[in-house]
Each structure stands twice: as structure tokens, then as C-alpha cells.
Amino acid sequence: MSAVEGYESAEALQNVSTLKSENHRERRTFLGLSMPAVLVVLVVVFLPVLWLSSLSFFNAAGELSSENYARIFKSELYLRTFVVTFQISVAVTVICVLVGYPLCYWLARMSDRNAAILMVFVLVPFWTSVLVRTYAWLVLLQRNGIINESMISMGIIDEPLQLAHNLTGSIIGMVHIMLPFLVLPLYATMRSVDTDLVRAAVGLGSSPRGAFWRVFFPMSLPGLFAGIVLVFILSLGFFVTPALLGGGRVQMLAQRIESTITIYSNWGAASALGVVLLLMALLMIWLMNRVFGLDKLFMR
Amino acid sequence: MSSATQSLPIEISSLCKAYGSVKALDDVSLNIAAGEFLTLLGPSGSGKTTLLMALAGFSRPDSGSIRFGDQEVIATPPHKRGLGMVFQSYALFPFMTVAENVAYPLKIRGVSKSDQKTHAERALDTVQLGGYGDRRITQLSGGQRQRVALARAMVFEPQIILMDEPLSALDKQLREHMQIELKALHQKLDATVVYVTHDQREALTMSDRIAVVNHGRIEQVETPERLYRQPSSFFVADFVGESVSLPVKVANDTAQLGERALKSDSPIAQGSGGHRLVIRPELLEVTSGAVPETANDLSGHVHDIIYQGDSVLVIVQHDSAGQINVRVPANRAGQTGLPSKGERIGLALHPEDTIIVPEHAS
Numbered sequence: 001m002s003a004v005e006g007y008e009s010a011e012a013l014q015n016v017s018t019l020k021s022e023n024h025r026e027r028r029t030f031l032g033l034s035m036p037a038v039l040v041v042l043v044v045v046f047l048p049v050l051w052l053s054s055l056s057f058f059n060a061a062g063e064l065s066s067e068n069y070a071r072i073f074k075s076e077l078y079l080r081t082f083v084v085t086f087q088i089s090v091a092v093t094v095i096c097v098l099v100g101y102p103l104c105y106w107l108a109r110m111s112d113r114n115a116a117i118l119m120v121f122v123l124v125p126f127w128t129s130v131l132v133r134t135y136a137w138l139v140l141l142q143r144n145g146i147i148n149e150s151m152i153s154m155g156i157i158d159e160p161l162q163l164a165h166n167l168t169g170s171i172i173g174m175v176h177i178m179l180p181f182l183v184l185p186l187y188a189t190m191r192s193v194d195t196d197l198v199r200a201a202v203g204l205g206s207s208p209r210g211a212f213w214r215v216f217f218p219m220s221l222p223g224l225f226a227g228i229v230l231v232f233i234l235s236l237g238f239f240v241t242p243a244l245l246g247g248g249r250v251q252m253l254a255q256r257i258e259s260t261i262t263i264y265s266n267w268g269a270a271s272a273l274g275v276v277l278l279l280m281a282l283l284m285i286w287l288m289n290r291v292f293g294l295d296k297l298f299m300r
Numbered sequence: 301m302s303s304a305t306q307s308l309p310i311e312i313s314s315l316c317k318a319y320g321s322v323k324a325l326d327d328v329s330l331n332i333a334a335g336e337f338l339t340l341l342g343p344s345g346s347g348k349t350t351l352l353m354a355l356a357g358f359s360r361p362d363s364g365s366i367r368f369g370d371q372e373v374i375a376t377p378p379h380k381r382g383l384g385m386v387f388q389s390y391a392l393f394p395f396m397t398v399a400e401n402v403a404y405p406l407k408i409r410g411v412s413k414s415d416q417k418t419h420a421e422r423a424l425d426t427v428q429l430g431g432y433g434d435r436r437i438t439q440l441s442g443g444q445r446q447r448v449a450l451a452r453a454m455v456f457e458p459q460i461i462l463m464d465e466p467l468s469a470l471d472k473q474l475r476e477h478m479q480i481e482l483k484a485l486h487q488k489l490d491a492t493v494v495y496v497t498h499d500q501r502e503a504l505t506m507s508d509r510i511a512v513v514n515h516g517r518i519e520q521v522e523t524p525e526r527l528y529r530q531p532s533s534f535f536v537a538d539f540v541g542e543s544v545s546l547p548v549k550v551a552n553d554t555a556q557l558g559e560r561a562l563k564s565d566s567p568i569a570q571g572s573g574g575h576r577l578v579i580r581p582e583l584l585e586v587t588s589g590a591v592p593e594t595a596n597d598l599s600g601h602v603h604d605i606i607y608q609g610d611s612v613l614v615i616v617q618h619d620s621a622g623q624i625n626v627r628v629p630a631n632r633a634g635q636t637g638l639p640s641k642g643e644r645i646g647l648a649l650h651p652e653d654t655i656i657v658p659e660h661a662s
Contacts, residue, residue, distance in 0.1 A: 200391035202379045203356055203462075204405040204452065211379075214404075218395050 049278075056271035068272035078256070078273075085253040088167070088242065089235035092174045096231050099175070100182040101224065107183075108190035119187075126180040134241045137173045138164055141245070165247025173241040181234060182227035189223025229288050233281045253277050307335040307492045308369040308459040310355070315364030317350060317516075324350040325361060326516035332494065337486050339495045341503040342513035343539070349464060351513065352496045356462055357381050368460060384453035384461035384491070388468055390445045392437045398424070398448050399433030405456040423451040426485065443474045450482070454489055463495045467502065479505045500540045504528065512536045519661055528580075529653075532569055533661035537578040545576040546621045548656060555656045558620045562596050564654040571658020581613065581627035583653040586638065587646035595648035598624055602645050605638075614638070616645055 059065040072078045107115050125133060140146050141163035148160040163169055193216060201211035239254035246252075253273060260270040310332040317325040324347045332338045340348040353359035355366060357378030366374050373381055384405075392401050402420040411419070424430055427447035437445065446466060453461055467475045467482075483506045486493050497503055503510045504524040512519040512527070512535070520532040531537035534545065548555040548562065555562045557577060568575065584598065591597040600618040607630070614626040626647060628638065639645050 194389060194391065196387045196389045196391040197393060199358060199378075200385060200387055201393075201404070203358075203383060203385035205379050205382070205408040205456070207379050208377075210408065215393055 052271050053275050053278075054271075055267050056269075056275050058268055060266065060268065068268045069276075071269060072272055072276060081251050081253055081256045082276075084251060085236060088171060088174070088250070088252060089232050091171055092178055092235045093228055093232045095171065095175045096178050096182045097224070097228065100179055100186060100227065101220075104183055104186045104190050104220075104223075107187055108193075115191075122180050122183050125176070130177055130240050131244075133177060134173055134244045137169070137176065137241075137245060141169050141172065164245055166249055167246070169245035169247070170242040170250045173245040174235060174238060177238075177241060178231045178235060181230040182224075185226040185230070186220065186223040189226075190220050193219045225288060229285060233284060236281055236284075237277055306459065307490050309334040309336075310460065310492060310494070311365075311367040312351075312355075313365045313367075315351070315354060315361050315366065317354065317359065317361040323516045325354065325364075328364070328516070328518055330511055330518060330521065332492060334492055335490060337483070337493045337495065337506060337508045339497060339503040339507040339510045340513055341497060341500060341510050341540070343498055346513045347516040348496050348498075348513040350516075352462055352464055352494060355460075355494060356383060356385060382458055382460075384456070384458035386446075386449045386453045386461070386463040386466040388465040390449040390466075390469075392445055392448055392452070394437050396437070397433065398429070398435045398437065398440070401437065401448055402433075402451045402455050404452060409456060419455055420451075423455040424448075426454070426488070427451045442470055443478065446470065446478065450485070454485075454491065457489075458491060460492045460494070461489075463493065465497055466495075468497070468499070475502070476505075482506060504540070510540075512539060514539075529655070530566060531578065531655065531657055533571060534576050534578070534657050534659050535661075537576075537655060537657050542581055542625075542627075544579045544581065544623070544625050546579070546618075546624075548575050548577045550575045550656070557596075560597070562654055562656065563594070563651040564656055565651045566655075568656050569658055569661070571661050573659030575656055575658055578655040578657055579624055579649065580653065580655070581625040582611075583649070584624070584626045585648040585650065586614075586626060586628060587648050589646065591646050591648045595650045596654055598647040598649050599645060600624065600647065602639050602641050602643055605641060612638075614645070616647060 056068050057064055057066070059067050107118055110118070138145075142148075143160045143162070143164070145164070147163060148157075151157050152160065163172070197215050197219065198211050201215040202208060206214060237254050238252065239258065242250050242252045243255050243258075246255075254277075257270045257273045257277075260266050260273065310330075312328060312330045312332075315325050315328040316323070326347075328347075328351060330338075340351055342348040350359055354361050357373070357376060361374070364374065365372060368381070393404065396404070399417070399420050402423050403416040406416045406419055421430070421433065424433060427450050429444060429447050429451065432440070432444070432448075437448070440448065446469075449466065453463075467478050470478060479502055486506075495503075495506065504527075507524055509521055509523055510527050511521045514535050520527060520536050522530070527536065528541050531540065537543055538545065546557060548557050550556075550568055553568060555564065555568060555575060555577065562577065579598070585595070591599060598616075598618060598621075600616040602614060603617045603623065604615040606613040606615070609630065611627050611630050614628060616624045616626055618624050624647065626645075
């Protein structure tokens with residue numbers, strides 16, 4: 001190896017082969033230790049995805065064709081599904097940011113102890129089953145649910161509001177489920193912002209509001225973008241909540257895939273939708289990285 | 301943005317601030333002259349940082365008055381006090397370049413883009429970082445970051461600059477170099493500087509005057525030399541410089557060490573808690589023969605000799621009062637006639653070097 005080149009004396013070359021073989025042995029050990037994990041990912045993730053994706057290239061008769069993809073881009077129904085999926089994901093992401101950013105800011109300015117206590121209120125729902133939480137929202141939001149009943153009894157409204165079984169219900173439920181995915185990375189980033197930076201900005205003449213926008217906000221962007229990417233990508237493929245709270249009126253992509261298989265048992269078409277969804281998610285990550293320059297923001 | 305700005309005097313009177321039952325600032329009054337370099341020196345938790353933060357406006361005192369020039373600023377929010385600030389952590393904005401950091405105070409003040417550029421460049425030149433404007437903060441060393449922080453604090457020619465232990469994160473050699481540089485920079489700038497440190501040597505090196513802070517009170521405000529030679533209390537004597545102290549009895553304006561009366565040039569300061577004789581190891585004179593009549597005799601036996609490179613520390617067991625440290629230069633002159641371990645050594649403490657302080661200042 002080049003490490004020993006340039007040394008002339010015999011003393012400098014002693015034990016070269018022993019040390020070299022130790023290096024190789026060490027490398028083999030690490031490789032051996034990481035192999036099980038690599039195998040699991042290969043078998044459980046990559047092969048099924050490849051196999052499922054390959055289904056999309058065959059038609060019902062089992063011949064190689066692109067008709068599954070052609071149908072997606074020709075059919076009004078499919079296109080509408082894409083548009084709705086996109087709209088809902090954007091809406092959920094925007095609401096999560098509007099709710100989550102002030103929440104994180106408030107938490108980040110608290111003492112460690114108080115913040116830890118309040119984080120429990122974010123985390124406990126996060127650890128609860130999505131299904132349980134979705135049904136809970138159904139109880140709250142339905143026509144004669146708690147929210148409508150109490151608003152009528154207080155005289156705020158005369159007629160019950162249509163809160164569940166529609167787009168509103170789906171979005172409310174999804175925001176609740178997605179919020180922790182925005183809060184966790186954003187909170188961690190905000191906590192790590194040196195408070196002296198904001199002080200310095202104020203000390204040098206910025207108003208508190210100016211210091212927030214010029215210094216604190218840019219420093220919190222990496223966490224915000226990480227949260228936005230998580231929420232948006234997860235929303236794209238979300239199934240349970242829109243299926244239950246949408247009451248069949250809201251058709252997102254995941255539901256379309258499900259019905260394509262269970263009702264029409266068309267695996268090829270479902271697979272094509274899945275591939276498009278995967279590509280959309282990857283495209284979004286790439287785009288956000290390009291636009292926001294995530295790698296540049298996480299300066300090292 | 302010409303050099304028309306004039307440094308401002310600071311007048312602090314009866315400033316109080318309590319955290320629960322702890323008095324962080326206990327009736328602090330201090331006048332700082334225009335253009336002065338004043339250091340707040342004290343151990344951690346003494347209240348020196350609280351005082352600086354009150355000047356900056358980040359910590360609101362319970363009562364008292366702070367005036368910059370003839371303007372009362374006690375209720376002025378920090379961003380309207382027009383101060384330059386340097387933080388211990390530098391507090392440089394990591395997502396901005398060096399030039400953007402330095403230009404920040406100018407940008408806030410609505411200075412034109414081209415003026416921002418020229419002023420930022422000039423400020424960077426002043427701290428010897430010309431040409432570093434396009435670098436990222438992460439590409440700079442600790443010393444360079446410190447200079448950027450300095451440039452940012454002075455670029456808008458503030459009349460007052462506050463510095464909170466700005467050199468404490470640097471290694472010893474760089475710190476000592478920066479002390480000299482900062483002092484020179486202050487002479488170039490027309491600004492009043494209030495500097496916080498817990499390093500007494502740093503305070504002695506840089507300051508026009510030093511205010512020693514302890515338990516939320518100012519113990520003494522003096523020039524470095526007078527502070528070192530005429531401390532007003534045992535705390536100041538002990539905190540500033542190296543010293544050994546021995547308890548003395550004071551009666552009729554004379555101090556007695558054991559049976560012997562001590563000769564001292566300066567009058568004995570009043571206070572509470574008894575008096576102590578403070579001996580600076582480098583001010584003792586090793587005599588070859590008998591100690592002259594005019595000086596105080598602190599002779600004893602050599603207990604240990606410790607070589608410390610630049611000097612030699614001799615630990616002397618005094619006949620009655622305990623151990624005394626003597627520092628002699630490590631050159632040949634200092635070493636000739638130096639007795640060896642166990643031998644008797646003559647020590648003279650001259651009246652002008654005899655410091656007798658009360659335990660607590662009155």
C-alpha cells in the first residue's frame with residue numbers, strides 16, 4: 001500500500017504485512033456485520049418494489065404493454081385523482097406549517113422542563129394508532145358529533161355543519177396526524193439556534209421583529225423544509241384518514257390504488273399508479289432540494 | 301458616516317436587580333468617562349455580566365438609572381440604544397458571508413448597498429481581515445471569527461461598544477495577542493468600551509480603569525497599577541494578581557505582624573472583619589545580609605524551591621507567621637546567593653510595597 005512508500009529503512013517497514021492483514025480483517029468484519037441489514041432491505045424493500053413495478057408493464061392478458069400508463073394520462077378520473085391528491089397534500093402541508101411553526105417557536109423558547117412536558121402532548125398522539133385517531137375525529141366531527149352538538153347548544157349555529165365525510169374532514173384529520181412530522185424536525189432545529197444570535201441582531205440595531213425575520217427565521221429553515229418534505233410526501237400516499245373521514249367523496253391516489261385492486265383486481269393498473277406516486281415523491285424531494293438547497297442550508 | 305461621532309460617557313447610578321433573594325446588582329453606581337476602556341472584573345456569578353446586560357438593555361433592572369451622555373436609557377429597548385456588541389460566542393450569523401455579517405448593522409440602518417460595501421471592507425481592513433469578505437463563517441478560525449465580530453460591532457461607528465468575555469474561547473497565545481490588538485484598536489476608535497472578563501491579567505493588560513465586581517457590588521474602581529498596588533479590600537488583593545496573605549492586628553493606625561510593627565507608606569484602609577498583610581511574591585527582596593532597618597523583616601527558612609521557567613518560586617517558612625512565597629527572576633542575578641533548601645533566607649518587604657487591607661471594604 002502507498003502508506004509505506006517513501007520509507008527507506010528496514011525498521012520503518014517492519015510488521016507491514018501483519019498490519020495490512022489486520023486492516024483487511026477489520027474491513028471484512030464490518031462488511032459481515034452490515035450484511036444482514038443489507039439483505040433485509042434488499043429482500044423486504046427493493047425486490048417487492050421492483051416486482052410490483054414490473055407488473056405495471058403488462059396488460060390484463062399478460063403481454064408487455066404500456067396501456068396501464070396510457071390509461072392514467074388519458075382517463076379523466078385518474079387525472080382528477082392526481083389533482084385532488086396534490087391539492088389535499090398542499091393544503092395539509094400549508095396548514096401544518098401555519099399551526100406548527102408558531103407552536104415550535106413557543107416550545108423552543110420555553111425552559112427545557114416545560115418544553116419536555118408539552119412535547120408529550122405532541123408525542124402521545126403520534127404514538128397512538130392512526131386508525132384510532134381517525135375514528136376519534138369521526139366521533140368529534142360527524143353531523144350529531146360533539147362539535148356540532150355543542151355549537152348548536154351554545155347558539156353559534158342553527159344547522160349542523162358538514163365537517164366529516166368530505167374534504168374538510170379529511171384535511172382536519174390529516175393535519176392532526178401529520179403535525180408531529182413537521183413539529184419534531186422543526187423544534188429540534190429551533191432549539192439548536194443560538195439565542196445569542198438573535199440578541200446580537202437586536203443589539204446591533206434590529207427591532208425584535210426584524211431580528212426574527214432576518215436571523216431566527218433563516219436559521220429555522222432547514223428544520224422547516226425537512227418537516228415540509230416529510231408532511232408533503234407522507235400526505236401524497238396517505239390512505240386511512242381520507243378513506244374514513246372523506247366518506248367516499250374524497251378520492252386520493254392511495255384509495256384509487258386500493259379500489260383498483262379490490263374492485264377491479266387490476267394489478268397492472270394499480271402498479272402503474274404506484275409507480276407514478278413513487279416517481280412523484282422522488283421528484284418532489286429532488287425539486288425541494290433544488291429550490292431550497294437543503295444541502296447548502298445544512299452547512300458544515 | 302464620517303468620524304463626526306463622539307464617544308459618550310456612561311453614568312450608572314443606584315442600579316438594583318434581584319433574582320429571587322439573590323441580589324445580582326446591589327445598588328451599583330459607576331461613572332465611565334467618554335472614550336474610556338473600562339473593564340468589569342469579577343468571578344463568575346459576581347454580577348458583572350448582569351451589569352453589562354443591563355447596559356445593553358437585555359436585562360431589565362428593578363431600579364436605578366443608566367445614562368448615555370445626558371440621555372436616560374433605562375427604559376430604552378436594546379435595539380434603540382445604538383451600541384456595538386461583541387459576544388463570548390461571537391454570535392456571527394452562519395448563513396451569511398463575512399462581509400454580510402459585518403454589513404448587517406449598516407443594512408438595518410438603511411445604508412446604501414455601495415456604502416455598506418465600502419464601510420464593511422474598511423472595518424475588515426481595520427481588524428486585518430481585508431479580502432476575507434466572501435468567506436463563509438465556517439471557514440474561519442476562532443481568532444478570525446473574533447475579528448469579524450469586532451468589525452461588525454464597530455462598523456457603524458457606535459459611541460459605546462460592549463464586550464462580553466470576547467477572548468475567553470481563544471487559546472492562551474492568541475488571547476494574549478488579541479489583548480494587545482484590541483487595546484490598539486480602542487485607541488484608534490472613538491468609542492467608550494465596557495469590557496467584561498474574569499481574567500485579572502487580561503483586565504490589567506487592556507484597561508484604562510478596572511471595576512472589580514463581587515456579590516453584585518463594585519468593590520473598587522481604579523487604574524490597573526493602583527488596583528494592583530493599593531487594593532481596597534482583601535477580595536480585590538486576592539483576586540487581582542498573585543499574593544500570599546497573613547492576618548495582622550491593627551491598633552492606633554499601625555499593623556502588627558506577631559510582635560513586630562509593620563512599616564507601611566500608605567494609610568490603613570478601614571473596613572470590617574480584621575486586617576491582612578498582602579504580600580506580592582515579586583515585590584519581596586531577597587537580602588544577602590541582614591534586612592535593612594527601613595524595611596519590614598520577613599526572614600525565614602527555605603522550605604522549597606520550584607523552577608517555573610521564567611522565574612523561580614521560593615517557598616519560605618516564616619519564623620512565626622506561616623508560609624510566604626517569593627518570586628525571583630530565573631536569570632543569573634536572581635540565582636546568585638540564593639540559599640538552598642533548609643537554609644536561612646533574608647526577606648525585606650519595603651514600606652511602599654507593604655499592603656495592609658481590611659477583610660471587607662467599608
